[in-house]
Amino acid sequence: MSNIELDYLRYLGANLSLDLTRGKPCPDQLALSRGLEDMIQGDYQSRDGIDTRNYGGLLGIPEARELGARLLDLDPAQVLAGGNSSLALMYQFLAFRKTQWAHSETAPKFICLVPGYDRHFSVCEHLGIAMINVALTPEGPDLSMVEALVEKDPSIRGVWCVPKHSNPTGHVYTPETVQRLAKLPLLTQSDFVLMWDNAYAVHDLDEDVPPLESLMAHAEAAGTADHVAIFGSTSKITLAGAGLGFCGLSPSVLEAFQRYLEPQMIGFDKVNQLRHARFLDDEHKLKALMDAHRKILRPKFDLVDKKLKPLSAQSLAAWSQPLGGYFVSLDLKAASARQVVQLAGAAGVKLTPAGATFPYGDDPEDKNIRIAPSFPDMMDLGQALDVLVCCVHKASHDAASQSH
Ligand SMILES: Cc1ncc(COP(=O)(O)O)c(C=O)c1O
Missing domain, CATH: 3.90.1150.10 (Aspartate Aminotransferase, domain 1)
Structure with missing residues (x-):
């Protein structure tokens, strides 16, 4: 033998x-956020006097939206501070998007970069969205392939991207990639969306990781801001099961998404939003x-x-x-x-x-x-x-x- x-x-x-x-974060990582427990101490009022224990405020309290904006490099007015999961927001956003494709005769498709994040694929499967594999390179998606597919096939409705420290390869998209992706929706008449899952926006293992370009800034310049949906959360900053999820959208899309969510709930957990906003109330913390x-x-x-x-x-x-x-x-x-x-x-x-x-x-x-x-x-x-x-x-x- x-x-x-x-x-x-x-x-x-x-x-x-x-x-x-x-x-998953390990117990020592979770312990780093023990201070969250001390952030309320009977004071439930948000900065603007909102009683966070009560109903309302579907977009989130202002200080939580500011925290999301800092994490995702957005303007607070573009941010929804949701529940405890960005993945849930991604699912809800695509379910919302699907209601707008209902008139289309062809089944929707999405481009998936491989290797990629299994739960993105599950969302597509669950919503009946067919998936097309495209290789992820160290610079980001194989753009020539992505552009050719999007130009050719109007039933392609979007692409999943994890632009920083991608799951599982760890790749970070280069500035040129981000700029080119911002123009992708111009290549198609379809209601295309860039699902920008920036789950690891601040999760660097090295001191000097080059910053990610702002997709929203490039999309605004290219006139495609209505075609980007940006997501992130504090799951791997504070508590993986009790953090805050965020979604960043252009003003008109945010308003439409809010209307879609309204029949589902009166508001997310604002007490947890307040706890987080106080715990991480500046860049240094x-x-x-x-x-x-x-x-x-x-x-x-x-x-x-x-x-x-x-x-x-x-x-x-x-x-x-x-x-x-x-x-x-x-x-x-x-x-x-x-x-x-x-x-x-x-x-x-x-x-x-x-x-x-x-x-x-x-x-x-x-x-x-x-x-x-x-x-x-x-x-x-x-x-x-x-x-x-x-x-x-x-x-x-x-x-x-x-x-x-
Ligand atoms: C790329 C990516 N997006 C989203 C998530 C889950 O995020 P959340 O906890 O905010 O739902 C993960 C978790 O592993 C992930 O790797």
Whole structure:
């Protein structure tokens, strides 16, 4: 029996229960926002005297909209401060958009950049929007491909983008990419929308990550501001399950979206908005908090890189070197990702299902795996990565022995 087989058997017998699936903040990160609890202390009045405990104010209290505007590089008047999830706002926004496509005879389609965020794909599937894969490059989407598709097919209604520290590759769109994307809606007569999910706007792992250009500013200059929808949240700034979600839209689209939401609710949770607005009431507090997150996360990302290194020496894998965000994108040899995920699962290490980073769960080359190192502690992470590396070796070894 080979050393690889022996190592794998040892892991099988080790009764491990480790999880590298979802990009969740770890308990130490959540503890950084303990101060949120002290922000109300019986004072529920917003700056303008709104009693946040009561009904109303669908767009959010002014100071929460200002916080969203700072995060997403927008004007507060363009921002809706919603509930605790930007993903929910994205879903609601596309459901709203779909009501406007009802007259169209062709089924709607969306461009999805791959590898990408599985939950964007689920939103499309759930709303009956067909998905077209386009490659994501280190500069952003393959723009020639995106432009050609949009020009040719009027049933394409939009594109999903995670412009900064993209999930899962960590890529940041270049200024030229953002400028060109702002002009994309000019290429079609369809009611096109750029779904700009800036989930990792301030989530840098390095001190000097180049800033992202403002899509809204370029869209305003190009006359396409009604075709952009910008999203973000404090899920990975404060509390992932109890943060604030934001949406940024042009004035006319914001008004129309507000009318769409009105029958659904009287208002979002304004007490949580007030708590957050007070906790992060200036730029320095936000920066200090993100620095503290970085100190926890950076060593975990460094550990991923260190543990995977032996795989690149043997040309078994290549992986992203993100400057921020929550993920590492691991590319294995073709036709091996499913097997590796299955081997790791059997040894007690849960990985995101192979294929999840592609629409319909279908990675045509079966080679991409998303690694989420934020949640486990350093010891568990190291052990989970050792198992993963062993499984990659075993899959390659098995493939070599089958071909002999
Ligand atoms: C790209 C991206 N968008 C959105 C979300 C979820 O955001 P929220 O918690 O605001 O719903 C995530 C979470 O992993 C994400 O990676």
